[in-house]
Amino acid sequence: MVQMEHRSEDHGSSMDNRPKVLIVDDDRAIRETYPELLAKLPSRPEVRVAKSGSRALAMLADDDYRLLICDLGMPRMDGLQILTVVRQKYPQLRTVAITGLEDEQLRSRTYALGVDLFWQKPTGSEELQSFAVCLEALLGQENDSGFRGVQSKSLVDLLQMECMAQNSVVLRICNGPLTARIWILDGEIIDAEIEDLRGEPAFQKVLSWHAGSFETLPAEPSRPRTIFKSCSSLLLESASVLDEARSQKSDPEAAKSSPLSRVAGIDGLEFVIARPGGNRSCQTSRGAENADKIGDWAGNSIRAFKELGEQLRAGPLEQIDAKALQRQVTIATHGDAEFCIGWRRNLEADQVRESTRKVFALWES
């Protein structure tokens, strides 16, 4: 027996003018309560429900919908699979992803699909009200105006668009485990932040990323301003800094003379951080994300365990070997420099020791 999976809300007015909304959720309670919530919206949408992804896709093929509200956690075809299909087949359809999970990665992945709104299933009446306001805003957007799917644009393009449109937004940009924010107010970039960096250095670091995902957050007009240059001069300066870095990489003479480049070919080496004289400002690194923090940790570890060695009369510290979840790490001093070297996790201890000696030898040469 086929169960009814959709229902229409006929309020007696002209059905054609009302936007159609499709809710997909395997949770019966959601399928029953959300239509009631949506019915109270000023645009009085016509709401239909489906309890599975395959049913929802069939319904989308049969009729024109303005908005799809899709639960992410469903059996068989999950929400991400549905949204992937929908984004390709119905690019004009507004999409909202809802979930009961609090998961930043899921949020980033969902936005990367080009979803209009990611929302944790509202629980209280206030959240429900905010959710309703967002849905009404999406329904109110013109169906056939504007281009969508800008997620494949470069960050520079995106920033230029926001600045030229004189927008006020916060761009939240994710690249693997790293998250950055860029504050734009009335079309001007006023601040940027990534980890410990703020202002222009943070902006330049974000611009060096080659890929990632972004989402637009509401503006924060009260954010203190740390960047005072115009958007175009900022982008120009950042581009020249990146060009310089690239030309150094492509210059074989420079590559030969750089110790970091010389050690890069060692098998199993994932990153190297070197601090001549233990001096943070002289630090150089290759392949390391979060190099400053790891460099600090390595330097502090060297000092702490040197001191312990003196207290135990065990002799001078030779080397610290550590195993992290994804790699092995060697911390040691050579000459006056402190080194922190990341190795592939499956490298044998003997190989690590041998390769560490190679790093030091190549560094000196």
Place this chain on the structure above:
Amino acid sequence: MGVLSFFNKTAPTLFRLPSGSFTVNRKGEVVSTTLPSGFPQEIVVLIANRILAGFQNAAASRMPLSELVINYPSLRITARDMHGGAVIFLSPKTQSLANNSKK
């Protein structure tokens, strides 16, 4: 006379860096140990605190560790993370004696 006074000096207290292991909880309290009972407790606590700090600082630098090995010419300290605490192995590399830091 000078030679005699040299031999009259009190010899420094010596202890052998022991072989064995001990377990500490996340507060740095020693939960169990196979170290000789004569080995100074304050040295055990000192090692434990340095090791726990090493794990914690690594995690704070987004490099959570499962194992930490500290190599000295006469001693290797191997520590494995145990949910915020650690099991710590002391392995002397030679039979050399070391002066006790506490007299």
